[in-house]
Amino acid sequence: MKQRTKSAKAKTGVARLLELAGTKKKKLIAACVLSVLSSAARMAMFFTIYGVVQELLVHYVTPLEIDAGRVYTLVAVTFGAALVYGVCAFISSALAHGAAYDVIYALRIHIMNKLGRIPSGFFTGTTQGAVKKVISDDVEQIEVFVAHHIADIAAAIATPLFTLLYLFIMDWRLALVTLIPIFISLFILGSGLKNPKGAQTQIDMHDTKERMEGTIVEYIHGMPVVKIFNRTLSAFRRFEDSISDYVKSVERTAYHFEAKMGAYYAFFGAQLLFLIPAGLLIAPRAASYADFLPVLLLFFLVGGGLKEPMENMMSMVLHSKRISEGVARIDRILRQPELETTGDAAPSAYDVVFENVSFSYGADDTQAVKNLSLKLDQGSINGLVGPSGGGKSTVAQLLLRFYEPQEGRIKIGGVDIRDIPPEKLTTLVSYVFQDSFLFHDTVENNIRMGNKEAPREAVVQAAMGANIHDVIVALPKGYDTVIGEADAYLSGGERQRIAIARIFLKNTPIVILDEATAYADAENESKIQQAFARLAANKTVLVIAHRIRSIQNANQILVLKQGQLLGAGTHETLLAGFGLYSDMVDANERRDRWTIRKGAVTV
Numbered sequence: 001m002k003q004r005t006k007s008a009k010a011k012t013g014v015a016r017l018l019e020l021a022g023t024k025k026k027k028l029i030a031a032c033v034l035s036v037l038s039s040a041a042r043m044a045m046f047f048t049i050y051g052v053v054q055e056l057l058v059h060y061v062t063p064l065e066i067d068a069g070r071v072y073t074l075v076a077v078t079f080g081a082a083l084v085y086g087v088c089a090f091i092s093s094a095l096a097h098g099a100a101y102d103v104i105y106a107l108r109i110h111i112m113n114k115l116g117r118i119p120s121g122f123f124t125g126t127t128q129g130a131v132k133k134v135i136s137d138d139v140e141q142i143e144v145f146v147a148h149h150i151a152d153i154a155a156a157i158a159t160p161l162f163t164l165l166y167l168f169i170m171d172w173r174l175a176l177v178t179l180i181p182i183f184i185s186l187f188i189l190g191s192g193l194k195n196p197k198g199a200q201t202q203i204d205m206h207d208t209k210e211r212m213e214g215t216i217v218e219y220i221h222g223m224p225v226v227k228i229f230n231r232t233l234s235a236f237r238r239f240e241d242s243i244s245d246y247v248k249s250v251e252r253t254a255y256h257f258e259a260k261m262g263a264y265y266a267f268f269g270a271q272l273l274f275l276i277p278a279g280l281l282i283a284p285r286a287a288s289y290a291d292f293l294p295v296l297l298l299f300f301l302v303g304g305g306l307k308e309p310m311e312n313m314m315s316m317v318l319h320s321k322r323i324s325e326g327v328a329r330i331d332r333i334l335r336q337p338e339l340e341t342t343g344d345a346a347p348s349a350y351d352v353v354f355e356n357v358s359f360s361y362g363a364d365d366t367q368a369v370k371n372l373s374l375k376l377d378q379g380s381i382n383g384l385v386g387p388s389g390g391g392k393s394t395v396a397q398l399l400l401r402f403y404e405p406q407e408g409r410i411k412i413g414g415v416d417i418r419d420i421p422p423e424k425l426t427t428l429v430s431y432v433f434q435d436s437f438l439f440h441d442t443v444e445n446n447i448r449m450g451n452k453e454a455p456r457e458a459v460v461q462a463a464m465g466a467n468i469h470d471v472i473v474a475l476p477k478g479y480d481t482v483i484g485e486a487d488a489y490l491s492g493g494e495r496q497r498i499a500i501a502r503i504f505l506k507n508t509p510i511v512i513l514d515e516a517t518a519y520a521d522a523e524n525e526s527k528i529q530q531a532f533a534r535l536a537a538n539k540t541v542l543v544i545a546h547r548i549r550s551i552q553n554a555n556q557i558l559v560l561k562q563g564q565l566l567g568a569g570t571h572e573t574l575l576a577g578f579g580l581y582s583d584m585v586d587a588n589e590r591r592d593r594w595t596i597r598k599g600a601v602t603v
């Protein structure tokens with residue numbers, strides 16, 4: 001495994017892409033061989049046609065001497081070559097496409113598996129967008145490359161090589177003349193691509209395109225906020241500006257390459273321009289006009305035939321930079337450090353201990369948790385309170401190993417969580433997020449996320465425990481209703497109760513509830529509170545709470561400020577002896593007394 005990572009590090013660009021495509025090499029090699037064969041058959045047609053033309057021209061004054069047998073054979077071979085060309089091109093393309101889809105399927109699964117092993121803290125808002133781009137766009141680019149370019153390259157190298165060899169044998173002078181426009185056009189293209197200004201215009205074009213795509217996604221996501229604040233026009237202006245920036249960068253690139261690309265295309269197909277004068281010069285010196293004319297015609301024909309494979313090669317070279325960037329982005333994910341597990345322990349007790357834990361999100365960030373030590377007894381309910389930004393969510397995420405602390409240890413039942421395999425840890429700790437994500441799937445499958453093997457009855461029991469069963473059965477298709485489809489609208493509190501049902505079904509001995517009542521209305525809140533009370537029975541529970549009311553009966557309340565534990569105790573002991581806590585309680589009570597009367601907020 002280590003060796004694989006080492007060799008993976010050594011390769012970049014197309015070489016790395018081929019490595020990623022590794023398992024499909026046989027199909028790809030077969031596709032390349034068939035592509036070369038189809039190209040060879042295509043070129044062979046030019047030579048057989050040349051044979052026919054030669055036969056007819058040599059005997060144009062004595063038609064009776066035409067070797068009909070040779071002509072028929074050549075015509076038959078031409079048809080045969082056309083057939084070989086068609087069949088080989090078809091099978092080669094089918095194999096390359098098959099390999100490409102296999103490769104991108106395997107690659108997407110590989111990336112998804114890897115994502116499962118990366119600490120969850122990796123997935124912030126920004127990385128989510130980047131990961132989405134890698135899995136959809138970059139992997140898709142690879143499909144285009146594998147399906148279309150790899151086999152083309154084989155043909156693009158083999159066909160001109162063999163053809164030119166044959167042409168040199170036929171007439172080396174005309175062969176050299178055939179090469180002149182190709183070399184001139186390649187030189188023009190190369191100088192255009194190498195020019196730093198040209199390279200910069202291309203980079204700008206890609207950057208502005210990415211910015212435009214980002215703005216489009218942001219604009220659509222932020223549409224409700226834009227509307228609420230009536231910022232449609234200004235938001236739209238930003239969106240419009242990003243499109244116009246992109247258009248301008250495309251224009252700049254087009255202007256920069258205009259003359260060069262024009263010259264490139266003009267020369268690339270300009271064999272006749274050079275062959276006609278060369279032919280006129282050589283013809284008078286040829287041994288026989290009837291012998292030379294078919295050769296010249298052959299060069300006319302084949303010169304054009306050389307164009308396509310070489311153009312494919314050019315297009316591959318032009319695309320290879322984008323492919324390299326995409327492969328580098330895929331590798332950035334594949335090379336993310338994974339959660340390291342140092343043991344295979346399974347704790348038999350479920351108390352939680354933080355021992356001198358310190359953590360900061362980045363090297364330059366201040367510590368979100370500072371030398372924190374705390375204990376949650378098995379089967380106890382613990383409230384975690386403190387000012388916003390105090391580190392409450394960070395503590396919960398450290399217990400889930402979303403991040404690794406830089407110092408200290410976290411233990412469950414006396415076992416360091418680094419010694420517990422991640423798949424085991426998820427069976428010990430569950431987390432009800434503030435904003436739980438529901439998949440576009442049936443209600444039943446969404447609850448079953450908690451336990452894939454659970455029978456329908458267990459799913460229903462869990463929904464009952466979470467106080468959501470009645471809402472589910474009232475949906476158009478009950479438990480089979482697909483969440484998010486027409487007539488299957490669920491309120492925020494209802495969605496949260498579905499998330500709680502998941503945790504019921506998962507039935508872990510340790511549960512973290514993150515401000516789960518923050519958005520609920522009074523009715524929802526009491527239903528959620530009941531659900532929590534049932535869920536918490538006999539479990540070690542950590543409630544991250546903004547409402548002191550919801551945790552004032554907890555066995556222990558922990559007060560966290562700027563990442564430090566400032567106090568721990570019951571509601572009563574903290575109230576009696578800890579100023580910050582009583583201030584928080586006062587503030588909470590004032591907030592809970594708020595009423596809105598006749599449009600005025602009174603305290």
Ligand SMILES: Nc1ncnc2c1ncn2[C@@H]1O[C@H](COP(=O)(O)OP(=O)(O)OP(=O)(O)O)[C@@H](O)[C@H]1O
Nearest residue numbers: 124361362365368387388389390391392393394395
């Ligand atoms: N992904 C992150 N990257 C960098 N810093 C972060 C990240 N998440 C949180 N922080 C910082 O860590 C500190 C603690 O944040 P945390 O979310 O744990 O506090 P909190 O007490 O849960 O806040 P709140 O009650 O507002 O949810 C804050 O200064 C915050 O800005």
